[in-house]
Amino acid sequence: MSDPYESALTARFGTPVDLGGEAPDDPWIKAVLSRRTQRRYDARPVPEPVLRLVLAAALSASSKSDYQQASVIKVKERAQRDRLAALIPDMPWIGAAPVFLVFLGDARRLERVSRHPIDNGTLEGFFNATVDAALALQTAILAAETLGLGTCPISVLRNHIDAVGEILALPDKVFPVAGLCLGYPAQAGFVSMRLPPETTVHRDRYDEAGLAAAVADYDRRRDARHSIKDRQKSPERFGEAEFYGWSEDKARQAMTPEGTRFAGWLKAKGFDLTK
Numbered sequence: 016m017s018d019p020y021e022s023a024l025t026a027r028f029g030t031p032v033d034l035g036g037e038a039p040d041d042p043w044i045k046a047v048l049s050r051r052t053q054r055r056y057d058a059r060p061v062p063e064p065v066l067r068l069v070l071a072a073a074l075s076a077s078s079k080s081d082y083q084q085a086s087v088i089k090v091k092e093r094a095q096r097d098r099l100a101a102l103i104p105d106m107p108w109i110g111a112a113p114v115f116l117v118f119l120g121d122a123r124r125l126e127r128v129s130r131h132p133i134d135n136g137t138l139e140g141f142f143n144a145t146v147d148a149a150l151a152l153q154t155a156i157l158a159a160e161t162l163g164l165g166t167c168p169i170s171v172l173r174n175h176i177d178a179v180g181e182i183l184a185l186p187d188k189v190f191p192v193a194g195l196c197l198g199y200p201a202q203a204g205f206v207s208m209r210l211p212p213e214t215t216v217h218r219d220r221y222d223e224a225g226l227a228a229a230v231a232d233y234d235r236r237r238d239a240r241h242s243i244k245d246r247q248k249s250p251e252r253f254g255e256a257e258f259y260g261w262s263e264d265k266a267r268q269a270m271t272p273e274g275t276r277f278a279g280w281l282k283a284k285g286f287d288l289t290k
């Protein structure tokens with residue numbers, strides 16, 4: 016019997032993925048395998064009940080210890096959105112998306128509701144709140160996509176943390192994890208090829224023996240589908256690469272530090288991540 020996921024898996028990983036037998040044929044899983052970020056939206060507004068449904072689904076995500084440390088800001092006022100969008104002019108979808116949300120790690124609420132002297136400004140408190148917000152973000156993404164919307168998370172907000180904190184009036188121990196653009200997609204978009212499961216899923220213990228060869232293969236597969244040779248980052252700094260694949264592109268990207276003010280800002284907002 017043929018694998019109902021064969022084409023979706025090959026699109027996602029650029030190579031067939033052996034499921035090791037027959038798996039239940041599920042249309043939602045196929046949609047997840049084929050999901051993609053969308054940065055262009057048509058003018059159709061997102062109906063309020065749809066947005067509220069997406070948020071209700073997002074807040075149904077798992078939560079570490081049931082502490083419920085995710086919060087969301089719906090940025091409704093045009094002036095508020097414009098102030099955020101103006102910080103990042105090279106990502107015009109932040110201002111143009113029909114809906115813009117900001118997912119927050121909220122290590123504050125637990126302290127506020129407690130009659131006991133909790134210190135949630137530790138690394139553990141920060142990390143738990145981050146994970147809760149990230150799970151809510153991804154659940155919002157999948158819920159929105161299920162309802163025909165397109166989304167784009169926006170972590171570059173944290174590159175402008177002082178301004179973002181002020182615009183959103185963030186109190187101590189509340190921090191942005193990422194924004195989220197939402198709207199009905201204006202184009203089909205494309206499936207972004209992922210590293211193969213053999214590279215990212217380990218058996219019994221961590222094993223990077225085949226990493227270099229697997230990444231070289233992946234670079235080639237990705238290049239064959241969608242070459243970025245003509246979009247090399249910072250050639251004046253790194254030179255023109257003869258072969259320019261994903262790993263070189265990401266290495267160059269990571270050479271430019273991001274979020275350099277974040278640690279200092281968190282400290283000023285009551286976190287001590289050495290504790």
Ligand SMILES: Cc1cc2nc3c(=O)[nH]c(=O)nc-3n(C[C@H](O)[C@H](O)[C@H](O)COP(=O)(O)O)c2cc1C
Binds near residue numbers: 205
């Ligand atoms: C936490 C997070 C932050 C992101 N931040 C941005 C961003 O600031 N701007 C942007 O255009 N895309 C952003 N993205 C989208 C990623 O670039 C995108 O998910 C990635 O290229 C893989 O593409 P795919 O989601 O279509 O598979 C972000 C994604 C995540 C998960």
